[in-house]
Amino acid sequence: MARPAAGMTRCADDKWPSGLPARSAEVISAAGQPVRNAEVIKLPPMNDLAGKHILLGLTGGIACYKSAELCRGLVKEGATVQVVMTAASEQFITPVTMQALSMRPVYSSQWDAREANNMPHINLSRQADAILIAPCSADFMARLVHGAADELLSLMCLARPIDRVPLLIAPAMNREMWAHPATQRNMRQLAADGATILGVGSGFQACGETGDGRMLEPHELLEDLVAFFQPKLLAGRKVVITAGPTFEALDPIRGITNHSSGKMGFAIARAARAAGADVALIAGPVSLATPRGVRRLDVQSARDMLAATQAEVPQADVFIASAAVADWRPLTHSDQKIKKDASGAPTVAFAENPDILATVARSERAQSGKLFCVGFAAESHDLVKHAKAKRERKGIPLLVGNIGPLTFGQDDNQMLLVDAQGVVELPRASKAECARQLIAEIARRMTP
Ligand SMILES: Cc1cc2nc3c(=O)[nH]c(=O)nc-3n(C[C@H](O)[C@H](O)[C@H](O)COP(=O)(O)O)c2cc1C
Numbered sequence: 124m125a126r127p128a129a130g131m132t133r134c135a136d137d138k139w140p141s142g143l144p145a146r147s148a149e150v151i152s153a154a155g156q157p158v159r160n161a162e163v164i165k166l167p168p169m170n171d172l173a174g175k176h177i178l179l180g181l182t183g184g185i186a187c188y189k190s191a192e193l194c195r196g197l198v199k200e201g202a203t204v205q206v207v208m209t210a211a212s213e214q215f216i217t218p219v220t221m222q223a224l225s226m227r228p229v230y231s232s233q234w235d236a237r238e239a240n241n242m243p244h245i246n247l248s249r250q251a252d253a254i255l256i257a258p259c260s261a262d263f264m265a266r267l268v269h270g271a272a273d274e275l276l277s278l279m280c281l282a283r284p285i286d287r288v289p290l291l292i293a294p295a296m297n298r299e300m301w302a303h304p305a306t307q308r309n310m311r312q313l314a315a316d317g318a319t320i321l322g323v324g325s326g327f328q329a330c331g332e333t334g335d336g337r338m339l340e341p342h343e344l345l346e347d348l349v350a351f352f353q354p355k356l357l358a359g360r361k362v363v364i365t366a367g368p369t370f371e372a373l374d375p376i377r378g379i380t381n382h383s384s385g386k387m388g389f390a391i392a393r394a395a396r397a398a399g400a401d402v403a404l405i406a407g408p409v410s411l412a413t414p415r416g417v418r419r420l421d422v423q424s425a426r427d428m429l430a431a432t433q434a435e436v437p438q439a440d441v442f443i444a445s446a447a448v449a450d451w452r453p454l455t456h457s458d459q460k461i462k463k464d465a466s467g468a469p470t471v472a473f474a475e476n477p478d479i480l481a482t483v484a485r486s487e488r489a490q491s492g493k494l495f496c497v498g499f500a501a502e503s504h505d506l507v508k509h510a511k512a513k514r515e516r517k518g519i520p521l522l523v524g525n526i527g528p529l530t531f532g533q534d535d536n537q538m539l540l541v542d543a544q545g546v547v548e549l550p551r552a553s554k555a556e557c558a559r560q561l562i563a564e565i566a567r568r569m570t571p
C-alpha cells in the first residue's frame with residue numbers, strides 16, 4: 124500500500140483498532156470484541172466548513188426567513204459568517220436577528236464609517252472565502268449582470284477579487300419571475316461571468332402559486348457549499364455505489380434483512396458527488412434523504428440490487444459496494460400473509476443470493492482495471508483477518524473494514540483500508556469525513 128496519508132496509522136494484523144478508540148476504551152475489549160451497552164463518548168460536532176469565512180448576502184425576498192436558519196447552519200458547520208443586507212431585505216428580516224445568529228455586526232451601507240478606511244466593500248470582500256447571496260432577488264441578479272454598484276452588496280460583488288472569491292447565487296422568486304426570459308438570460312450571463320448558480324426548488328410559493336423559483340432549503344444550500352469547497356478528484360468519472368440493506372420478502376408482511384442504516388453509503392455518494400463525479404446510488408430500503416446531485420435508484424432485494432448494478436456499471440469508472448446484502452432469501456414467497464395457527468411455526472428454507480461484488484469484480488472491465496472495485500466488510504471480531512480474507516476472496520483492489528455494531532446507525536465510523544500492500548487504519552471520524560478520505564484514497568489509486 125502507498126504510504127499512509129497524514130492522520131492514518133499502519134495497523135498490525137492482530138491489533139485493531141490500535142490505540143484508544145475515540146468512542147471509549149470500554150467499547151472494544153482487548154480482544155477486539157465490541158462490548159454491549161458501553162458508554163459512548165460523543166464526537167465533537169461536525170464542522171465541514173471549519174476555517175471558511177462566508178460572506179452571506181441577503182436581498183429582498185420572502186425567503187429571507189430561511190436565511191436565518193442558513194446562517195445558523197453555516198456557523199454550526201464551523202464557518203465564520205459576515206452578513207451583508209440590502210435595504211429591501213431589511214423589510215423581510217431584521218439585522219438584529221442576523222447579527223445574533225452570525226455573532227457579528229451586519230453591514231448594509233457603503234457609507235458605514237465603522238471601517239477605518241470607510242470601505243467595507245473592499246475590506247469585507249477580501250476577507251471572504253466565498254460570497255453566497257441567499258436569497259438572490261430577480262432585481263439583484265439583473266443588477267449583478269450590469270455591474271451595478273449603487274449599494275453595498277452589489278458594490279462588494281463587483282469589487283471582489285474575482286479569481287479568489289467565488290460568487291454563489293441562490294435565486295428565490297415567484298415562478299413567473301423565474302421563468303421570465305429576462306431572468307433566465309441574466310442567470311446564463313451570471314454563469315458565463317463565473318458565478319455559480321445553485322438552482323431553485325419547486326413547490327408551493329408564498330404568493331399562493333406553485334412552481335419553480337423557491338429558494339433551496341438551508342440544508343441543501345449547506346450541502347452545496349460544502350461540496351463546492353471539495354477538490355474535484357473524480358471530475359469526469361462515473362461512480363456507482365450500493366447502500367443500505369436488502370430486504371428478502373417471505374410474504375407481503377415479513378422478510379429477512381440485514382442491519383444497515385445506509386448512512387455510510389449515502390455519505391460516500393455525497394462525497395463522490397462533491398469530488399465532481401457523476402454518481403448513481405443504488406439504495407436498499409432506508410429512510411435517508413437523497414444526497415444533492417446524486418441519481419438514486421431504490422431497490423428491495425439482492426436480486427433487484429444486482430440487476431440495477433449490472434445496468435449501471437458498464438459505463439462506470441468506480442464501483443463501491445457498501446450495501447449490506449442479505450446472503451440468503453426465503454426459497455419460496457407467499458403472495459398472502461402466512462397466518463399464525465395451530466400448526467405451529469413454519470419452516471423456512473433459504474436459497475443463496477447472488478454475490479453482487481464478486482459478480483462485478485469478475486467482469487472484463489473490472490479485471491482489466493477500467494472499473495475500480497471497492498468492497499466493505501462489517502465484522503463483529505477479528506476484523507483485520509476477515510477483511511484481508513474477504514478482499515482476496517472477492518478479487519478486488521481495495522476493501523474497507525469496519526466493526527458492524529460500532530457503525531450501524533451511527534454518524535461516525537472507523538475504517539480499515541486493506542489492499543494488496545497491507546492494512547491502513549483511518550482515524551475515527553464523522554461518516555462524512557470517512558467518506559471524503561475514502562474518495563481521496565480511491566482517486567489516488569486510479570489510473571489517470
Ligand atoms: C412582499 C414582497 C415579496 C417579494 N418577494 C420577492 C421574491 O421572493 N423574490 C424577488 O426576486 N423579489 C421579491 N420582491 C420584490 C423585491 O423585494 C424588489 O424587487 C426589491 O427591489 C429587491 O431589492 P434588492 O434586490 O435590492 O434586495 C418582493 C416584494 C414584496 C413587496
